[in-house]
Amino acid sequence: MDLASKMNKQLDLLKPSSILKFDADVSQIPDIIKLTLGEPDFNTPEHVKTAGEESIANNQSHYTASAGKIELRKAAANFLSSKYSANFDPETQIVTTVGATGAIYSSITAVINPGDEVLIPIPIFPLYIPIAILNGAKPVFIDTSKDGFQLTSEKLTKAFEEHPNAKALIMNYPTNPTGVTYTRSELEALVAIIKQHEIFVISDEIYSELTYGDKHVSLGELLPEQTLLITGVSKSHAMTGWRIGFVAGPAPVIQKIGMVNQFTVTSATTNAQDAAIEALKNGMDDGLEMKKEYQKRRDFLKAGLEKAGFPVISPDGAFYIFAKIPAQFDQDSFAFGMQLAKEAKVAVIPGAAFPAGEGYLRLSYAASMENLEEAVKRIQHFVDSHK
Ligand SMILES: Cc1ncc(COP(=O)(O)O)c(C=O)c1O
Incomplete structure (x- = not known):
């Protein structure tokens, strides 16, 4: 019996989420700072x-x-x-x-x-x-x-x-x-x-x-x-x-x-x-308190990435920065993301996890300022050591 072959054929057209897979893989790395999460790091009010x-x-x-x-x-x-x-x-x-x-x-x-x-x-x-x-x-x-x-x-x-x-x-x-x-x-x-x-x-x-x-x-x-x-x-x-x-x-x-x-x-x-x-x-305005904090983090991360040589797409909303991999690196975002995770111990989502996103990285700033500061330091060091 091969029941699996009798299932909804549309499912054969789907692949498991590469975001979750990549996140799970890099999460194994000790001392990694994760800027992968697509959810608020705040507690419910x-x-x-x-x-x-x-x-x-x-x-x-x-x-x-x-x-x-x-x-x-x-x-x-x-x-x-x-x-x-x-x-x-x-x-x-x-x-x-x-x-x-x-x-x-x-x-x-x-x-x-x-x-x-x-x-x-x-x-x-x-x-x-x-x-x-x-x-x-x-x-x-x-x-x-x-x-x-x-x-x-x-x-x-x-x-x-x-x-x-x-x-x-x-x-x-x-x-x-x-x-x-x-x-x-x-x-x-x-x-x-x-x-x-x-x-x-x-x-x-x-x-x-x-x-x-x-x-x-x-x-x-x-x-x-x-x-x-x-x-x-x-x-x-x-x-x-x-x-x-x-x-x-x-x-x-x-x-x-x-x-x-x-x-x-x-x-x-x-x-x-x-x-x-x-x-x-x-709690109509609960989100606005969190927004103030996100905004500080966004400004910090954007400046840090730009200084390290990552061109950044104008991040006007949500809590993500979409950054271009600097030109001196290979533009394969999964390979770059894995290298960054292993060498710099910073986890980001490879742009190619999103259609038309190759050559980019998604960084979430739904992370503490302390982690963002350390992540920026590590990213800068990574780029400097590959000059
Ligand atoms: C654009 C977008 N829509 C919907 C969702 C899912 O929202 P919910 O957790 O309310 O299902 C997400 C979660 O990351 C999202 O980024």
Whole structure:
């Protein structure tokens, strides 16, 4: 019997995450400083933890409405509206999911039929790609690496000309892995083009609270009739492990996404929902405190990398720096990343873990200042010893 050969053929098109594999490999190296993590190093705020504890003590141990507690959806709607002028009806236009990941999974699954094309600007957080492929979609990559890692109007227009029937466009900004984000006018230029096409925009704005220049502008405000806005408390409130995310969008679309969520997970964990209510109601600005700290770290790491000879892409959001491998080194980012890990004992993510990211490295500054200082010293020493 060879049951493995009878499985969903789409799975043969997928590979395990190279980020996790690389991270696991370099984590074995003694005394390594890891700048690989894609999650806040802060603790969940105390008042949010207390709400979670009280939820358990009060026997909140039952299923909730599949779309999540209405109090949570109201708090999320209020958060999105007051922070980003993105207005959604909590009753019909928001579904609570298991992390932003759950929102991405349910949205793509609800939208895609086998054979559909999905436009994906790259480099980008890779998760959208395997989920699209599992649903039988054909990813169509738009390489932004020559355009400052931003989707331009020209590239988008060209993509629509070549793929007039594309079903969805994925947006993620501030972007993982580059830290690049978009201004209002840049988004408006894209929106003017998108509006001419009957296409869904799946806009992952999970890093919206972490922008270091202009305030984040949401496609939920600019293009509500086509946008499926993905967000959550993972990054804004240092709550990755609580697994609460949201998708917001037009009511008939959200109703169907809600069905996928229901048939996949029934509902998100009740106690985590209660903690998220507290986070979004009474901790609206918790993320801003963390942001101040990230900003200091970003400035420090950016300066250190530039001094060591790594050209850095303007890191305006999230907690990543995308740095070019200096020209004197071979540009194979996995080989360079491994050499840096072994010789300098600094772990970063090779750019090639992201499509169109070869020749770059992703460094996360969701790490303590002490570790960043030591990492910069080690990187400088590494570069000096290879002159
Ligand atoms: C762009 C992006 N979207 C979604 C996620 C996952 O978010 P969550 O932990 O809420 O599922 C991540 C995590 O790194 C991310 O970088």
